[in-house]
Amino acid sequence: MAAAGNETPPLLILHRFPSFTLSLGAAVLRSKYTVLDQYDVPPNPSFSSLSKSARLLFCAGPRPLTSDDLDRYPAVECVIGTSAGVNHFDLAALRRRGIRLTTAGDVFSDDVADYAIGLAVDVLRRVSAADRFVRAGSWPVQREYTLGSKVSGKRVGIVGLGSIGSRVAKRFEAFGCSIAYNSRKVKPNVSYTHYDSVADLASNTDILVVCCAFTNETYHMITKDVMKRLGKKGIIVNVGRGALIDEEELVGSLVRGEIGGAGLDVFEHEPRVPKELWTLDNVVLSAHKAVLTPESMGAIEELILSNIDAFFLNKPLQAELGLDEEML
Amino acid sequence: MADNNPAADVQQLPEIIVFGPPTIFGHYEKEFNSRFRVLKPWESPLPLSQFLEAQAHNTRAALCGATASLTAAVLCSLPSLRLIVATSAGLDHIDLIECRRQGIVVAYAASLFSADVADFAVGLLLDVLRKISAGNRFVKNGLWPVRGDYPLGVKLGGKRVGIVGLGSIGFEVAKRLEAFGCEISYHSREKKSCVLAWFHIQMSIHELAAKSDILAICCALTEQTHHMINRDVMLALGKEGVIVNIVRGGVIEEKALVTCLQRAEIGGSGLDVFEHEPRLPKELLQLDNVVLSPHAAVLTQESMEDLYHLLVANFQAFFSNKPLISPVPHHYLP
Numbered sequence: 001m002a003a004a005g006n007e008t009p010p011l012l013i014l015h016r017f018p019s020f021t022l023s024l025g026a027a028v029l030r031s032k033y034t035v036l037d038q039y040d041v042p043p044n045p046s047f048s049s050l051s052k053s054a055r056l057l058f059c060a061g062p063r064p065l066t067s068d069d070l071d072r073y074p075a076v077e078c079v080i081g082t083s084a085g086v087n088h089f090d091l092a093a094l095r096r097r098g099i100r101l102t103t104a105g106d107v108f109s110d111d112v113a114d115y116a117i118g119l120a121v122d123v124l125r126r127v128s129a130a131d132r133f134v135r136a137g138s139w140p141v142q143r144e145y146t147l148g149s150k151v152s153g154k155r156v157g158i159v160g161l162g163s164i165g166s167r168v169a170k171r172f173e174a175f176g177c178s179i180a181y182n183s184r185k186v187k188p189n190v191s192y193t194h195y196d197s198v199a200d201l202a203s204n205t206d207i208l209v210v211c212c213a214f215t216n217e218t219y220h221m222i223t224k225d226v227m228k229r230l231g232k233k234g235i236i237v238n239v240g241r242g243a244l245i246d247e248e249e250l251v252g253s254l255v256r257g258e259i260g261g262a263g264l265d266v267f268e269h270e271p272r273v274p275k276e277l278w279t280l281d282n283v284v285l286s287a288h289k290a291v292l293t294p295e296s297m298g299a300i301e302e303l304i305l306s307n308i309d310a311f312f313l314n315k316p317l318q319a320e321l322g323l324d325e326e327m328l
Numbered sequence: 329m330a331d332n333n334p335a336a337d338v339q340q341l342p343e344i345i346v347f348g349p350p351t352i353f354g355h356y357e358k359e360f361n362s363r364f365r366v367l368k369p370w371e372s373p374l375p376l377s378q379f380l381e382a383q384a385h386n387t388r389a390a391l392c393g394a395t396a397s398l399t400a401a402v403l404c405s406l407p408s409l410r411l412i413v414a415t416s417a418g419l420d421h422i423d424l425i426e427c428r429r430q431g432i433v434v435a436y437a438a439s440l441f442s443a444d445v446a447d448f449a450v451g452l453l454l455d456v457l458r459k460i461s462a463g464n465r466f467v468k469n470g471l472w473p474v475r476g477d478y479p480l481g482v483k484l485g486g487k488r489v490g491i492v493g494l495g496s497i498g499f500e501v502a503k504r505l506e507a508f509g510c511e512i513s514y515h516s517r518e519k520k521s522c523v524l525a526w527f528h529i530q531m532s533i534h535e536l537a538a539k540s541d542i543l544a545i546c547c548a549l550t551e552q553t554h555h556m557i558n559r560d561v562m563l564a565l566g567k568e569g570v571i572v573n574i575v576r577g578g579v580i581e582e583k584a585l586v587t588c589l590q591r592a593e594i595g596g597s598g599l600d601v602f603e604h605e606p607r608l609p610k611e612l613l614q615l616d617n618v619v620l621s622p623h624a625a626v627l628t629q630e631s632m633e634d635l636y637h638l639l640v641a642n643f644q645a646f647f648s649n650k651p652l653i654s655p656v657p658h659h660y661l662p
Contacts, residue, residue: 110485114508118454125628127451128461130621135613139606139622144354150630151451152443174507175447271472278468284460285467287478293458295483 009034010312011054013073020061025301029058033308056080056311058304059089067093078311080304084108084163084291085241086321087214095323102307105319106163107299108291112211113167115290116239119263120207122284123235124149129281149233149260152176157205159198159221160212161187164239168209180204183212198222202229207237214241224249227259235261235282239290242267251276254283265290341365342647345384345406348393350415351627356636360391363640380405389646391639394418395605400426411646413639414656416626417441417497418576420549424661435642438654439496440634441626446500448625449544449574452598453505455619456570457482462616482568482595485509490540492533492557493547497575501544513539533557537564542572548660549576559584568595574625577602586611589618600625 012029014037016022022029029035036044036051044050051073058080059065065079067090078100081089086103094101122128125148133139156172158165158181169179169192180193182201187194195201198221202208208230212218222236222245230236236259238245247268253259254277261282267273270288277283307317345367346353346360353360360366367387369379386408392398394416400423403409414422414436427434455461458481466478489505491498491514502512515536533556537543543565547553557571557580565571571594573580582603588594589612596617602608605623612618641653 110509111483114454114484115458115460117508118451118458118460121447121451122455122460122464125448125451126624127448127455127619127621128464130624131455131461131619134608134620134622139608144351145622145624145627147355147627147629147632148624150444150628151447171504171507174504175450176443271476273467273472278470284464286460286463287467287472289459289463289478289481292478292480293483294480295486297480 010056011036011050012308013051013054013057013076014038015057015059015063015065015069016061017063020063022060025305028305029308033312056308058308062088064088064090065094066090070094070097070099078102078317080307080311082300082304084112085214087241091323100317101321101323102317102319103321104291104300105303107303107319108296109163109167111293111296112164112239112290113171115265115286116164116168116209116211116237116263117171119237119239119265119284119286120209120235121151123237123261123263123282124151124154124207126281128284132281151207153178154206155180155204156207156209157181157195157201158192159201159208159210159244160240161190161192162212164211165209166190168211172207177207199226199229202226202234205230206234208234210236210238210240210244212240212244214244219243220246222246222250224253227253230259232258233260235259235263237263239265242270247274254280339365342389342643343367343387344389344391344643345369345380345387346391346393347396347398347402348391348415350391350393350395352415352632352635352639353391353393355632359636359640364643376402377405384408389413389643391415391643392422394421396421398422403427403430403432411435411643411652413642415635415639418548419656419660420576420578424656428661433646433652434656435652435654436656437635437638440638440654441631442496442500444628444631445497445574445625446504448600448621449497449501449546449572449598450504452574452600452619452621453542453544453570453572454484456572456596456598456617457484459616461619487511487541488513488539489542489544490515490536492536492543492545492579493553493575495546495548498544498546501546505544510542533561534564537561537569540565541568542570545571545573545575545579547575547579549578553579555579555581557581557585559588562588562594565594567593570594570596570598572598574600577605582609589615 010033012033012035014035018039036047036054038047053075055075055077057076060082070093076099081103084104153176156177156179158168161181161183180201182195182198251274254262263284265286266288273285310317341364343365367383369376372379384406388408389411390409392412392414403426409432412432412434417437463478485508487510489510489512491502494514494516506512515533586609598619600621601623645652
């Protein structure tokens with residue numbers, strides 16, 4: 001509904017993959033703002049001209065936002081993202097143009113941390129394998145079940161002690177696990193052991209949890225060497241981004257039994273998942289859903305709508321990413 | 329350890345009879361055989377009563393697995409029995425009253441398994457809430473590219489957890505779930521003065537269920553707790569409620585559980601134990617909001633090794649007239 005008089009509702013560019021359906025607050029957005037959607041059906045003939053004066057861009061989902069995109073939207077001052085991950089943004093381009101960026105902040109962190117523990121316990125204690133065993137009718141026939149590996153007291157190694165990693169640590173501590181980590185910088189006020197390299201961390205770890213940001217520096221940081229150091233009794237859990245791990249090497253290591261198992265929510269080429277992993281009992285696979293709870297979805301919707309309102313009212317934004325300190 | 333005369337060596341080993349046999353015996357049979365002269369009723373074609381009469385008249389010690397039933401009848405056929413070492417924490421399969429009457433002492437696993445069982449309970453709970461096994465099936469059946477995103481799970485943090493029985497296992501479960509941001513309440517025979525301030529006692533199981541989103545069954549199976557989790561309790565827990573059972577199947581009225589799950593009167597269940605293992609209701613296999621496991625909550629390499637050492641230590645103490653390492657506490661005995 002346009003406001004009375006000469007005011008039209010503020011312009012907001014919706015940047016999305018064509019297949020991505022905007023359910024988050026769609027009705028609210030369209031009632032308060034003029035939503036410019038390149039994939040409107042029928043197409044909006046004013047999209048090209050109007051989008052040139054839009055000050056806000058809402059990037060819904062993981063569609064990359066490139067420098068070329070930003071060239072087409074020269075008036076954009078702020079980008080609202082929907083994820084904790086920012087690897088789909090050209091951060092250097094945003095920084096050059098002085099464009100602000102907000103993300104999901106901490107909204108998903110609890111759920112992702114919970115999920116990481118769930119994957120780790122599943123792999124070590126063979127929870128999914130047990131469920132499969134019972135459902136296949138194997139229990140009465142094959143009465144002895146395979147022993148799992150104890151979780152309590154194991155050495156947890158966290159790659160990236162940020163919002164998610166610190167929550168993972170807190171949960172594992174309640175299991176009596178020891179915590180060590182590798183991070184770009186040593187975290188002050190943290191009593192966990194810091195290792196300068198992921199390789200050294202892996203050498204001293206039974207459960208390696210990958211939950212760091214995906215950047216040029218962290219691409220394939222979990223290498224063949226890291227996995228070798230983790231060893232036969234070690235397991236990997238990845239709730240970050242698929243490309244943090246050299247996936248081909250990971251598959252090879254798992255197939256050859258060189259590491260003890262893996263719990264994976266993310267992959268290099270989603271939704272494609274290497275078929276060799278499908279038949280491994282010590283591997284638990286998940287369709288990038290560590291954030292998917294109604295509570296998280298509600299929280300991100302609230303955060304996004306709140307930030308959009310705040311931007312147009314010149315109020316402070318939440319979960320703004322500091323582009324000066326670098327991630328670049 | 330056998331030298332020139334293995335038969336004589338074996339004769340000198342203390343004798344134990346094994347009932348079950350327990351899982352631990354399968355993994356450590358060689359070690360048991362090297363330390364004890366072991367009577368194995370299951371290897372004999374004779375019915376148990378005849379075997380006992382023929383072989384076990386002088387047997388003073390028994391190793392008892394959780395699937396074996398040491399009834400009064402069996403105990404009466406073991407006139408020399410003075411010690412039972414149970415491989416489990418649960419004792420519902422042993423007639424403790426008859427043991428006391430006959431002056432038979434019982435040792436058990438005490439809290440040896442509690443961490444492993446608690447770990448598994450949390451794993452089952454996360455699996456049910458966050459649909460981990462179901463999601464695993466989804467991906468491994470090649471459905472992700474075809475069907476797109478998987479349905480939402482349910483957040484664990486902030487949920488109200490009701491611990492049924494705050495013994496060793498219940499405490500370990502509570503401690504872990506607290507770190508996930510859950511609110512903990514419990515039901516127990518007595519108030520636990522040692523626990524932290526934010527654990528509350530509830531008046532009845534029904535009230536605990538009404539005030540909980542998740543029920544974790546952590547109590548022993550006794551006459552009082554048999555079928556304690558019935559339809560009323562499940563309805564009080566409600567449509568979003570999840571039940572996790574890692575102790576004994578008989579604490580839950582299994583038929584009622586199946587009905588409630590089928591009618592979506594509760595939200596889901598993680599079950600490691602069943603009333604008539606290894607049989608379980610086929611209807612459970614049709615449900616996606618249920619995670620099932622074959623009484624595996626104790627089954628880790630580490631716990632089997634720890635158990636072996638504990639069992640041997642108890643037998644050795646007995647045979648050298650020393651105090652048992654893990655006798656069943658007096659307040660367990662009826």
